[in-house]
Amino acid sequence: DTGVSQDPRHKITKRGQNVTFRCDPISEHNRLYWYRQTLGQGPEFLTYFQNEAQLEKSRLLSDRFSAERPKGSFSTLEIQRTEQGDSAMYLCASSFNWRGTVEAFFGQGTRLTVV
Amino acid sequence: DQQVKQNSPSLSVQEGRISILNCDYTNSMFDYFLWYKKYPAEGPTFLISISSIKDKNEDGRFTVFLNKSAKHLSLHIVPSQPGDSAVYFCAATLNFGNEKLTFGTGTRLTIIP
Numbered sequence: 001d002t003g004v005s006q007d008p009r010h011k012i013t014k015r016g017q018n019v020t021f022r023c024d025p026i027s028e029h030n031r032l033y034w035y036r037q038t039l040g041q042g043p044e045f046l047t048y049f050q051n052e053a054q055l056e057k058s059r060l061l062s063d064r065f066s067a068e069r070p071k072g073s074f075s076t077l078e079i080q081r082t083e084q085g086d087s088a089m090y091l092c093a094s095s096f097n098w099r100g101t102v103e104a105f106f107g108q109g110t111r112l113t114v115v
Numbered sequence: 116d117q118q119v120k121q122n123s124p125s126l127s128v129q130e131g132r133i134s135i136l137n138c139d140y141t142n143s144m145f146d147y148f149l150w151y152k153k154y155p156a157e158g159p160t161f162l163i164s165i166s167s168i169k170d171k172n173e174d175g176r177f178t179v180f181l182n183k184s185a186k187h188l189s190l191h192i193v194p195s196q197p198g199d200s201a202v203y204f205c206a207a208t209l210n211f212g213n214e215k216l217t218f219g220t221g222t223r224l225t226i227i228p
Contacts, residue, residue, distance in 0.1 A: 041221075042218030042220050043204070
């Protein structure tokens with residue numbers, strides 16, 4: 001399977017715990033995006049990387065959130081001191097940045113439940 | 116501030132008929148628009164897109180229309196098939212080549228056999 005892969009698919013954690021999600025993009029894609037989707041809403045942009053550089057962060061990304069993309073390959077999204085409001089689907093997407101397309105390919109997401 | 120709006124949360128259409136999904140936006144700086152389809156427990160998958168310099172783009176059974184003056188776009192699916200039952204998201208981006216997408220809230224399309 002050469003699509004975007006996310007791990008884990010589901011995570012249940014207690015409030016106050018730290019969690020980390022991983023995203024493996026399509027191998028030749030240089031851009032990687034994180035989105036968050038809550039029930040009844042569309043995905044909301046969190047942050048994106050071009051290669052290893054984090055180029056933009058949404059104001060939704062509080063200081064409890066941190067994302068990395070070492071060596072421009074896989075990415076991790078860490079949430080510290082989780083809160084119930086962090087419960088959502090976290091989606092990763094990747095694309096190859098050239099002026100022929102803006103199509104981003106999404107992974108299946110990691111569903112986080114904070115109890 | 117919802118910059119991309121899909122005012123119909125759900126839509127039911129008979130198989131074989133036309134499905135029309137609507138999307139409105141408020142930010143006149145958006146210059147590229149996309150439709151994504153999402154099945155349960157899967158991530159969104161790209162369906163079709165349109166640049167602001169066009170007013171129509173067609174791909175098989177799917178056609179997207181853009182009315183810039185009205186800040187409105189629509190997705191037409193003809194003929195509708197049971198496999199089209201999914202949630203459809205409209206999305207927009209500020210710069211062609213910048214895939215930071217602003218999504219609408221989605222419309223759940225149900226095709227009735």
